[in-house]
Amino acid sequence: MKMLINAPERVVEDALRGMAAAHPELVVDVENRVVIRRDAPVAGKVSLVSGGGSGHEPLHAGFVGRGMLDGACPGEVFTSPVPDQALRAAAATDSGSGVLFVVKNYTGDVLNFDMAMELAEDEGVRAARVLVEDDVAVTDSLFTAGRRGTGGTLFVEKLAGAAAEEGAPLETVEALARRVAGACRSYGVALSPCSTPAKGGPTFDLPAGELELGIGIHGEPGRERRAMMTSAEIAEVTVDALLEDLGDSATEHPFLALVNGMGSTPLLELYGFNAEVRRVLAARGVVVARTLVGNYVTSLDMAGCSVTLCEVDEELLRLWDAPVSTAALRWGC
Amino acid sequence: MKMLINAPERVVEDALRGMAAAHPELVVDVENRVVIRRDAPVAGKVSLVSGGGSGHEPLHAGFVGRGMLDGACPGEVFTSPVPDQALRAAAATDSGSGVLFVVKNYTGDVLNFDMAMELAEDEGVRAARVLVEDDVAVTDSLFTAGRRGTGGTLFVEKLAGAAAEEGAPLETVEALARRVAGACRSYGVALSPCSTPAKGGPTFDLPAGELELGIGIHGEPGRERRAMMTSAEIAEVTVDALLEDLGDSATEHPFLALVNGMGSTPLLELYGFNAEVRRVLAARGVVVARTLVGNYVTSLDMAGCSVTLCEVDEELLRLWDAPVSTAALRWGC
Amino acid sequence: MEDGSRRVAELDTGFFVRWLTETASAVDREADRLTELDSAIGDADHGSNLRRGFTAVTAALTDKPPPSPGAALGLAGRTLVSKVGGASGPLYGTLLRRTGRELGDAATVSREELARAMSTGVEAVAALGGAAEGDKTMLDALLPAVRALPESFTAARRAAAEGAVGTVPMRARRGRASYLGERSIGHEDPGAASSLLLVAALERSWEAADE
Amino acid sequence: MEDGSRRVAELDTGFFVRWLTETASAVDREADRLTELDSAIGDADHGSNLRRGFTAVTAALTDKPPPSPGAALGLAGRTLVSKVGGASGPLYGTLLRRTGRELGDAATVSREELARAMSTGVEAVAALGGAAEGDKTMLDALLPAVRALPESFTAARRAAAEGAVGTVPMRARRGRASYLGERSIGHEDPGAASSLLLVAALERSWEAADE
Ligand SMILES: Nc1ncnc2c1ncn2[C@@H]1O[C@H](COP(=O)(O)OP(=O)(O)O)[C@@H](O)[C@H]1O
Ligand SMILES: Nc1ncnc2c1ncn2[C@@H]1O[C@H](COP(=O)(O)OP(=O)(O)O)[C@@H](O)[C@H]1O
């Protein structure tokens, strides 16, 4: 598998150098692998810090900026960052109002951020943590590491980021982030595996004519393999998986929708898929208030898509519409 | 090749339905395949209309909105739109101040937009045209259809769009667009071919371990095939091709840089490539004022990248920084 | 038996409608091959472009049966222009519209009249696209075909076939294939291949009329 | 000959440094296989994760030669925590740090003392990750190994090897492999495989000490 890289072990460092060159509005510490807002720490503001393995770009560093994250710490490809990174991002962005870590629910992320939390408290930084665990493809969560954090992360970072930007205190931002995390459901489908630099090739085999349902974002195979389907059929399976998990409440409130590309599915196809998703949702009586279509929470060059629904009320809708200014998500300023 | 579609002949229609669902700020005429700003025609404003084959998303429909295009007309995949579409987009957005068509230099686009110009004049719409022909990989332009229009299109649309938004008259917008088109140079590299829905598979073969230099954005093979290179080496070949064409003037003015993904190269790799591009430019004494990294002018799911440089002065830099609010490019508002 | 020797004149509207629908069937049958040819030196859409266009032509001809040969070609040409896009849409559209305009509103035309009109149509294609014979385009099939048409439909089809094959060793100087430079050599031009389908359908329509 | 029968105590700092650098070489040699195992039921990074971590461990041990067995393990554990990331970084880091802490600053330790300390270290891993034996994790190699360690280094290595192979038919209940449900069955757990490398390096270091 050919990649536009220098060497597998240099991929993250090179990307950070390139981010630094492209985004003077960010402070990029290439050596320590931390990306923060240039104006951090912002006086009186709770800091939002996230991070995780690389390979999901623009998540998370692409969401650092006004109205979203204060700092991000990218790990190696598909490998959660080490505690030092998270600690450094927290210390550099804490204004004294405390830090909220947004953590996707993977064993590695949880363990490393938990260690960072302890270290942060040792250094006198008030720290809290919200877990994103939105992937409904993980069933039997008693017998697993629990639901994975995927597309819902974007909603948690945006909405909690907006609340933090408005000056809400740590407890409020944390409670809101938890509420949003609880309101998100995701489901993903792969048409092809991705290739990691370390492996140099596809992370699993997917025969022509088949797709994987219920995939995660780390190039892992999904729960079930089926014969290839049309965009309309994939939308039905996906939406129904989400609605089954949401239950009857799904028609009570409007939703934010993220129709997300896994990396190499063309935007042309993603928009077409959005049409089908919207059609199925409408048929089930579900109202969509806002939609985002694009590659936001990716899995390197995997072909496929995921859908995330986030149930909102007036307040969350207002926070969604609030100004945001990051490399990958920007409006209102 | 698996695609997230319903049927090859429905791809463009489905995508437009999905755009309509995601972007209430746009008027999407699915049947006639025209996308326009909801507030068009804007009184006293020159209208900018562009279009071309689909498969290059977000180009062009993703650039419709305040500060950029007034209308776009997407053709079938890799097939220029028909004159009726361009005419309809022009008629729907013309405030009486005239329409500037931004046309990429391909035989099909030129012929169809020329026919649209004639039809527009017949309907009393003042119309002008600017050709984008920025691809330096096309040499011997006497013996070819001339240089292709690729990444430079984004700069022409953004800068002329900003001028039009400020209220400049048709002649001024046209002259500025022509100046920008003349100031742009692009060069592209493919690590893999793309697959079109009509063909259902790759448009050319590219053996493992080889890449194509000097590719276009229509899944066509490039000018030259070479053994796979590192990101640093690809940056050298690319930058040197651009600078050779620019000649000595390259160190006189600063540039806008677009480090563009062809579709399936992960953002992680694109940022890493940007680091190398910047390194080589710096070594050659070239100054970059602004950088955009991402998938903006794509070729479906092709893996690879292109670099566009656009020489700017104070005025063009100001127009670049001016507010823009489209689906794919947004800042300042 | 050479068609030229059998009859004079009398190509009526029905003949032209048959020619166009024959072309539509041929394009439909050969669409994948045309796209395959375009994939080697172009952008892999020629077959689907022409299929979309000629399907619309067949529909338009059924919808609004044209009153004359010239009207049939004009309707077909306008339909191609507004349905195909790409380079081939305006070029084939111009070929048919211009040929149709030359035929005026005559109820029947002779093969010689058609040959003269098509020659003007092909000239218009050359003028619009700025291409000449030898540039590896549809003109390399169309120009020999209209030169041979006064002799017979069969001669025209043979000339088109030779012309299409003759594009293989050419280096493209117009259209997308020109971007490939030397690497365009060794492949048949998709537009020349589709032009052969058009001219072959002309011959078949004549043979059918003869039965 | 069973190592347990030959000598008592006296595992000194040099022994521990050798153990850790032996592990580093083994991980380096086997990194691709570990990544391959992780690609089947995880995210294809276990080999490169541990290679990065143990390379840093070797460098740290050279850089700051540790004064005692406990210090050697503590340094290695801290290095893993701050270089590896992922699930395995904190888990292996905790194993070594906790084992090191149990050893205190004794200049030499017996195999029995090491076995007791490692047992506490492995318990800490289980507590941190919330996994138990049979969940198809590194614990399935580590727990049997520390249980057998009082007997001999060889017995520990054999137990780890059996434990690693024993993960093949298991259904994962912790870590990424758990997302696969039934489909995790039939593959060896990458962390169990790397734990075997650690325990095998322990045996090899002992044998080398013996020569
Ligand atoms: N300038 C030109 N003059 C004549 N024919 C041309 C010219 N440019 C392209 N063609 C013809 O058009 C064909 C390609 O048509 P098509 O694939 O439908 O359009 P596009 O190149 O826009 O994708 C070529 O094979 C060639 O025969
Ligand atoms: N909760 C856990 N308890 C014990 N070991 C675990 C746990 N989760 C994962 N592991 C071990 O870690 C290994 C994976 O390590 P690695 O691939 O480096 O991290 P990641 O899963 O974050 O990519 C698994 O094979 C398993 O042995």
Ligand SMILES: [Mg+2]
């Ligand atoms: Mg990992």
Ligand SMILES: [Mg+2]
């Ligand atoms: Mg085309």
Ligand SMILES: [Mg+2]
């Ligand atoms: Mg074509």
Ligand SMILES: [Mg+2]
């Ligand atoms: Mg792993």
